[in-house]
Amino acid sequence: MKLAPVRFYNTFGRTKEELRPAPDGAVRIYSCGPTVYRYVHVGNLRTFMLPDLLCRSLEYLGYATEQVMNVTDVGHLTDDTFDRGEDKMLVSARLENKSTGEIADHYTAAFLDDIRKVNIRPASHYPHATEYIAEMLDLIEKLIAKGHAYEIDGTVYYDIATFPAYGRLSRNSTDKLIAGARGEPDPRKRHPGDFTLWKAAGGHRLQVWPSPWGEGFPGWHIECSAMSMSILGERFDIHTGGADNVFPHHEAEIAQSEAVTGHQVVSIWMHGGLLMLSGARMAKSAGNFFRITELEEQGFDPLAFRYLALQAKYRAPLNFSTDGLAGADRALRQLRERIAGWSAHPGEDIAKVSEEWESRFRAAIADDLDLPAAMALVAELSRSSVTPPTKARLLTSWDRVLGLDLRRPAPEGSLPAGAAELLAAREKARAAKDFARSDQLREELGALGVTVFDTAGGQRIKK
Ligand SMILES: [Zn+2]
Structure with a gap:
């Protein structure tokens, strides 16, 4: 069966490109996942919703998918270049008086609970960084052998000057890369923008591993090169992350993976827009964030957050407010009640009419995951003169992509909308x-x- 073409916006070329998976193969997707030393907030959940919507949409269109999401259980430092800052896993362990393994297990379980609440389906694989240290060491050794990396006192740096395409994904000039190297860079580095592949243990005793350069621990960027290629192979279709991962994380990943393999590894880079709260990016470090459980405690249906997210283009920033969430909550409850009414309604289900709506829905999701267009179609269908049973059937089918539990019965004793x-x-x-x-x-x-x-x-x- 010939599948309909699907186009996605590739951050790399800043243009929409047709997805071209291997013949008869699954669409292979790698997504940057959570760091498990703290709870995820709804801004993170929006980022993790992107691969979920991708997989749901592709499967709806007949494609098979294989999705990998890494779990970062090696604490990476506040500063991406590892020049300063304290290891986050260790800080959490000290504050909570637990081992780093206990911390990672606790927050991994919380992460899985939170994504379930917003109907993000689990990935096919959740590799943990601590299980891929050997693969990371192997990549670092290859990078040194090929002249792309160098060691200083047990710490290994990537030499960005050896990879001319460095900066292309983020469209950063070399000047900006220097400016982007925050803090006081190690004066022994060849270029201030050189990033860490392996960090000497220094005073650390927990979470250190032996290496050819002495005890130490891996940099954050090398984790994703190692896990993506170990599981999905040296060429895969889509890599997702948040807009804040473009630089330096994904820029570094390209430099590592392509320098080792000698060819392009990722076909399409997709980045989710950030969630904003009162004009600022929702971030753990800034302290301005909500957990999905907090919104639930305030009486919101967690899926109201999903409804809210579906109304914005995935790549655009989205402003979060409790008023906006309340509106989404009401709209979602009303939609469920109406569908319950339509499905109980006698009438004819007309196939010809249904096909037209169906093809419009498919066209929306195949065009760079245009969920706002799909949601507009939901509203248009609801208002239309289509027979109630056809409405109910179409919306139930579309819910495989939307993931809003549209057929969930209203809670016992609740009042109908209005x-x-x-x-x-x-x-x-x-x-x-x-x-x-x-x-x-x-x-x-x-x-x-x-x-x-x-x-x-x-x-x-x-x-
Ligand atoms: Zn990553």
């Missing part, structure tokens, strides 16, 4: 002795399936 407002209005009308209005509202409530009767203690309802 009923609470009508009840409040009727309470007011009765207080004002406007009985004509009160009777009219009673009829409107009846149409929603809510029977109202008046008692000495006020109005009561029966569903």
